[in-house]
Amino acid sequence: MDSVDDEVLALIFRAVPARDRLRCEEVCVRWRRVLTNHSEFTTRLVLPPDPLDDSLVETTEGGWSPWREEARDDTLRVASAKAKGGLRHFDASGCADITKRAVIDVLKSNPRLTSLVMDEGEVETSLYGLKLRPRHLVALAETMAARGRDGGSTPRIDISVEVTGNRELEELRKALEEGSSFGDSLQIGGVEVYVVSLTTSLLFVVDSALTHGDSDIDEDVHRETNEKTTTDLVEVLRRIGGRGLRRLNFLERSLNDHRGVPKIFNAVGEDCRTLRELHLDSEAFTVDREHWEFLESTVDSFNGMIDAIGDTLCRLTLFRAYRDGGGWGPVRAVWCKKLPEGLQKLHFEMPHHGLRHDTLDALSRCPNTRVLSFANRPRLQTRSINRQLSNGVMSKASASILADYLRTSSVTHLDLSNMLLDGDALGEILGAALPNQSDDVWDGIKVLILSGNERGGSGGKDLPAVLEANASTMLHLDVGGLPDDQVAQAIDKLPLLTRLHTLDISGTQVNMFGISGVTPKRKKLKTSDEAAKNDGEDFPPPAQLQTIGKKLAATLAAPSCRLKRLILESCSLTASDLREISPGVLKCPSLVFVDVSYNSAIGDEGCVEVARWIQGNARAKKNGGWLTRIHLEGCGIGDVGAKTLAEAVATSPKLRRLDLAQNLNIGR
Incomplete structure (x- = not known):
């Protein structure tokens, strides 16, 4: 390395994650000089994803992952201070834990900063806190414009914008109209503005919101209001669609005006040719008898939009596709149409009884799809919803349809959480995740999420075989809430999964006997x-x-275990259960993250055991593997337990985060 020029060395360090660059500063005088003085690091602050999470970026219990490098407000301020006011470029894309206040502090302490990127990226939109309201966008543009006048260079901001309600939508339209367009860029107050992500919700008036007292608002006012909202949204899409827009999130009540939906879909198809992600609510296709005549135009405009943006679209999500009644038929009609051949990630939050052959026909046109999710959100599992979902049991025909697709697809990420699969359905689907003689190249399953299918029954007999067949590829496994014997069988196979990073058994009682074999x-x-x-x-x-706890401890202690994250939320854990799994937590050399949140019986007594996890690492893990993150949210901890944890934290130089939120007894 001595013969490498400083400029080349700086380029190498640029590819190194931020937290590892801090370690590199301690290697030698030259490395420290390059990392602290070179313009590459004194004028740029980029917080990239954690490389360990690159392969998991698509998944969570809801379908997609919030994992990013654990950048927080305090670490951001420290990194900014190292620039000594000379920072010129700041990129906080995908950092779910950074707040607007920290970004404002960075802007104040670096007066020459003229390039700012805040793109939610792959993060679930509800988790990203740096989305800007229209008024925030105008204020930021004015701040950056003043810097451009002082420094000479044209400032640039790449941002995610969130609009709630038709008044904010009108504010955004006016702000964009007051700006000026120059080719591919939009300038507001002399600042180049690129809206890379747009999230909308609660835009249109619904009938139930029009009632006041005993009288109804005139239907003409209702229609005029929604027509104006449609016009505003179409104009916003026209101005930002061809200028870097990569993600559209149409959330609840963004597409519920059936007269305006075709116009919105047409605008997306005509003006948003750089779109890579589209997330929308199924309300666009849920019509009553009074509006049935709008169905055909809605379906045609949707498919025309998909065809127009198909060359760039990589990810498609349809929220609340479980909605039954008049809405389910229209949604099926959409399935019958062509989906983009290049689609890589597909998530339809749908009822399992809605899987029909037209679904398979649509999916078969997407040979490159790698991420497939039919997951439902856990909070949807109510009695009324269960009645809608064909009494909560997937038919054998539906399971066969999905299995047929999996046997011929390239899917590597499969999420079927909270679909209430019974034993027969689960067995049919898992059987399709095994290689067969016709497979020329077996890509293997990387992410398998089956949580919330407590009806799995005897269907889990295929689970051990699936894990063995995918042992060299499996990175993320979630079997929380499956029958206890199936969870135990999965744990028994963990030593074979040499690449497994994450195990999630949330909702499983670890003091139960998982009778295996x-x-x-x-x-x-x-x-x-x-x-x-x-x-x-x-x-x-x-x-x-x-017990499952003892099996888990033995597996974690095995030399072949490479697990990095262990998630045990809502497992009814007690202090005794923590003691049972402690030997494995302390001996696993790779484990860095443990989540035992929402186990209210842990209490102060359980904090003694968690303190051992923190302190024990210093003595038992000589080859790395320190716990860097522990979540204890909602665990019934009081002042005594908090003090115990504080004393343990003082002895650990590696612990970066200890989450004690929702422990309401602390400080009382």
């Missing part, structure tokens, strides 16, 4: 206390009995 007469599993009272005829000998 035996067939008790009664399938119902019991706790250890219940087993002690049993005469033993339904259970194997005591030497073979292991």
Whole structure:
């Protein structure tokens, strides 16, 4: 490295994650000089994704992942201070934990900063806190414009904008109209503005919102209001669509005016030719009998839009496709049409009984789809929704349709969470995740999410085989909420999954007996206390009995385990359960993140064990593997437990985050 020029060395360091560059500063005098004095690092602050998460960026329980480099307000301010006021470029794309206040502080302390990027990227839109309202956009443009006049160069901002309500939409339209267009750029007050992401919600008036007292607002006023909103939205799309717009989020009540929806879809197709991601609510296709005549034009305009942006569109999401009644038929009509051949990520929040052959026909036209999700959000599982979802049971025909597609597709990320799959359906689908003789090249499953399918029953017999077949590719596994014996079988296979980064068994009681390898007469599993009272005829000998917690501890302690993240939310954990899994947490050399949130029985007593996790790393993990992040949100912790944790944190130089939110007894 001594023969490498400083300029070349700076380019190499530029590709190194920010947190690793801090370690590089301690290697030698020259490296420290390059990293602290070179203009590449004193004028630029870029917070990139954590490289370990690159392959997981598409997934979570809801379909997509919030994981990014753990950049927070405090670390951002420290990094900014190193520039000593000379920062000129700042990129906070995809950093879900950074707030607007921290960005404002960076702007104030770096008066020459003229390039700012705040793109939500792959982060779930509800988690990204740097989206700007229209008034914030105008204020930021004015601030940056003053810097441009002082420094001479033209400032530039790449931003994500959020609009809620038709008044904010009108504000955004006026701000854009007052600006000027120069080719591919839009200038507001002398600042180049690129809106890379637009999120809209609550734009259109609905009938239920028009009632005041005993009288209704005139229907003509209702229609005129929605027509103006449609006009404003179309004009906004026309001005920003061809100037760097990459993501559109049409959330609730953004597409519920059936007269205006075709105009909006047509505007997207005509003006948003750089769009890569489209997320929309199924309300656009949910019509009642009074508006049935608008259905055909809505479907035609939607498919025309998809065809127009198909060359660039990579990700498509349809929220609330589970909506039944008059709405489900129209949604099926959309499925019958052509989807873009280059579509890579597809998420339809739909009922499993809606999977029909026309669904498979549409999917078969997307040979490059790698990420497939039919996941429903956990909060949707109410009695009324379950009744809509065909009594909560996926038909064998629907499971066969999905399995047929998986056997011929290139899907590597599969999310079927909260679909209430029974044993037969789960077994059919898992069987399709196995290689067969016709596979010339087996890509393997990288992410498998099956959480919330507690009806899995005997269908889990194929799960061990699926894990073995995908042992060299599996990166993320979520089996939380499956029957306990299936969770136990998955844990038994973890030592074979040498690339597995994340294990999520949230919703699983770890003090239950996950009976693996035996067939008790009664399938119902019991706790250890219940087993002690049993005469033993339904259970194997005591030497073979292991709770899920003990199995997990043994697996984590295995030399071949490479797990980095362990998620145990809502598992009814107690202090005793934490003690049971502690040997594995302390011995696993790769584990850096543990989440035991929403286990209210942990309390102050459980904090003693968590303190051991923090302190034990200093002695037991000589080859790295320090816990850097622990989540204890909503764990019933009080002042005594908080003090115990604080004392442990003082002994750990590596712990970067300890989350104690929603522990309301602290400080009382």
